[in-house]
Amino acid sequence: MNPSTPFFKRFGPLLFGKPPVSALAEAFSKFSECGSLSQLRKTFGAYIPQALLARTSCGDNSRRRLFSLDVVFWSFFDQVQTPNGSCREAVRKVMALVRRKFPREKDVAMSEASSSYCQARAKIPLDVLDKINTHLVERMQNHIPDGALWHGRHVKLVDGTGLSMPDTPPNQARWPQSKNQKPGCGFPAMNLVGIFCLLTGALVQAAHGDRHTHESKLFQALWSALQKGDLLVCDRGFCSFGAIANLLLRRVDSLMRLPVNKIRKAIGAQLPKTANFDVTVTWKRPMQRVPSMTPEEFAQLPEAIPVRVVRYTIAHPGFRTQSVTIVTTLLDASIPAADIADLYFRRWGIELHFREIKISLNMDVLRCLSPAMIERELRMHYIAYNIIRSVMQKAALTHDVDLRRLSFKGCLDTVRQFANATSGAEDKPRTISAMIYEMLRAIARDLNPHRPGRSEPPSQKTPHEKLSSIN
Known part of the structure; x- marks a missing residue:
C-alpha cells in the first residue's frame, strides 16, 4: 500500500509511522556516511577506530542528527589543533563542506548559529574519548621496534604542570583561584600530572585536580595506568618510600631523584662520603604514615626495601645542578651507573612534551566555560597530541629516522597544510595515498639539530611590554 495520499500528504507519516525527513537531514546523512566528511578524517581516520564514532542503538547518539558524533568529534578536533579555533568557525566549516557536497540542492541550508553544535559537543561521551586515547597509546606501543627498549624495559616518565581557564562561577567553584589574588582578578587554576x-612521547594517561591537590596525590591516581615490568622515571617531587614500595607491589620499578632531606633521614648513614658512588642500601619504612595513606595501605607496605643509590657529578656548562643522587629499584649490576644517569637526563623530555601540548596545541589556557566541557576539552587535547605523535612515529618508521629529532611543531604545521590539500582529492584514493606519503617524507626531513649538552640559560631576549595589573 502506498503510504502517501494525493490530497493530504501529511497524513501518510502519521498513519503509517514514517516520520518526515527534511532535505537537510537526508543530505547530511549522506554527507556523514561518505569518506570525505572533512580533510581531517581522510588524514587521521586510520588512527581512530570508526566504530567508536558510529551511531549507537540507543542514547544521545542513536538518532540521525545534523551534528552526529562523528561530525562533532572531528569539528572539535579541528578546534583544538587550530589556533584560536572558535565554535562559530567550526560551524562555518561544516556549512562549507555541506554546500560543497550538495551545491545544487536549494533545500539544504544550515543555521548560522552555533547553539546546536555546542549542545552536541556537550553530549560527547567521556568514555568514548578515553577509549580513543587508549587506542592511540596502544597503537604506538605496538609499533615500537624490538631493539629500541631501554635494557628491555618500557620506560614511562611522570611530571606535573599547571593550567588555567576562563573565569566563570562554575569553573571557580571546581578549580578555585589562588587566595593571594583578589576576587574578580584571578583565574581558575588546575594542577595536572x-x-x-619515553620512546614514543605518547601521553599515556593524566589526572588533574584543583591547585590545593598535591601532585603526589594525583600521581597515585595514575598507578593503574602502569603495566607489569614498566620502569617509571620521575623527579624528587614524587620520591617517597610509599611511592617506591607501592610501585614494587605492582611489579613496576622506579628511578627517582632523591631529595636531600630523605638522604639525611632515611639512608644517609649508609652512604659513602665520596662525591660519586654506586651502592645498594636498605630503605626502612617510616615510623609514621603520611595523612594521605590509610592505616590499611600503610600496613601493606614492606618493612624495608633494597634500593640502589647512584650519585654522579654534572660537568655540562650552564647546568644549575652540579651533583645528582638517584634512587632506583633496579638492582641488576649489569646495568651500569652511567646508563642510569643518562636515563635520568632524558627525563627532561617530558618538559618538552608538556610544552608541545600546552603551547603548540594551546592547552595552557583552556577555553570552555563549564567543568563538564573542560573535561571534554582536556581529553580532546590529549587525543590531538597523541594523533600528531602517531603521525611522527609513522614518519620515523617509514623513512628510518630518529623519532626524538622530529619537530612536533613542524609536524603539526605539515599535517595542517596537507590536510587542507587533500580536500581537493575526493574519491581519489591513489592521490590521497600519494599525498600522505609525501607528508610523511616532509615530516621525516624536518629534523631538529642534534646538540647534546647545549647551554640554554633562562634568559629573555625581547622584554615584554609593561602593563598595569588589575590587582
Whole structure:
C-alpha cells in the first residue's frame, strides 16, 4: 500500500509511522556516511577506530542528527589543533563542506548559529574519548621496534604542570583561584600530572585536580595506568618510600631523584662520603604514615626495601645542578651507573612534551566555560597530541629516522597544510595515498639539530611590554 495520499500528504507519516525527513537531514546523512566528511578524517581516520564514532542503538547518539558524533568529534578536533579555533568557525566549516557536497540542492541550508553544535559537543561521551586515547597509546606501543627498549624495559616518565581557564562561577567553584589574588582578578587554576612514554612521547594517561591537590596525590591516581615490568622515571617531587614500595607491589620499578632531606633521614648513614658512588642500601619504612595513606595501605607496605643509590657529578656548562643522587629499584649490576644517569637526563623530555601540548596545541589556557566541557576539552587535547605523535612515529618508521629529532611543531604545521590539500582529492584514493606519503617524507626531513649538552640559560631576549595589573 502506498503510504502517501494525493490530497493530504501529511497524513501518510502519521498513519503509517514514517516520520518526515527534511532535505537537510537526508543530505547530511549522506554527507556523514561518505569518506570525505572533512580533510581531517581522510588524514587521521586510520588512527581512530570508526566504530567508536558510529551511531549507537540507543542514547544521545542513536538518532540521525545534523551534528552526529562523528561530525562533532572531528569539528572539535579541528578546534583544538587550530589556533584560536572558535565554535562559530567550526560551524562555518561544516556549512562549507555541506554546500560543497550538495551545491545544487536549494533545500539544504544550515543555521548560522552555533547553539546546536555546542549542545552536541556537550553530549560527547567521556568514555568514548578515553577509549580513543587508549587506542592511540596502544597503537604506538605496538609499533615500537624490538631493539629500541631501554635494557628491555618500557620506560614511562611522570611530571606535573599547571593550567588555567576562563573565569566563570562554575569553573571557580571546581578549580578555585589562588587566595593571594583578589576576587574578580584571578583565574581558575588546575594542577595536572601526566605519564608519558619515553620512546614514543605518547601521553599515556593524566589526572588533574584543583591547585590545593598535591601532585603526589594525583600521581597515585595514575598507578593503574602502569603495566607489569614498566620502569617509571620521575623527579624528587614524587620520591617517597610509599611511592617506591607501592610501585614494587605492582611489579613496576622506579628511578627517582632523591631529595636531600630523605638522604639525611632515611639512608644517609649508609652512604659513602665520596662525591660519586654506586651502592645498594636498605630503605626502612617510616615510623609514621603520611595523612594521605590509610592505616590499611600503610600496613601493606614492606618493612624495608633494597634500593640502589647512584650519585654522579654534572660537568655540562650552564647546568644549575652540579651533583645528582638517584634512587632506583633496579638492582641488576649489569646495568651500569652511567646508563642510569643518562636515563635520568632524558627525563627532561617530558618538559618538552608538556610544552608541545600546552603551547603548540594551546592547552595552557583552556577555553570552555563549564567543568563538564573542560573535561571534554582536556581529553580532546590529549587525543590531538597523541594523533600528531602517531603521525611522527609513522614518519620515523617509514623513512628510518630518529623519532626524538622530529619537530612536533613542524609536524603539526605539515599535517595542517596537507590536510587542507587533500580536500581537493575526493574519491581519489591513489592521490590521497600519494599525498600522505609525501607528508610523511616532509615530516621525516624536518629534523631538529642534534646538540647534546647545549647551554640554554633562562634568559629573555625581547622584554615584554609593561602593563598595569588589575590587582
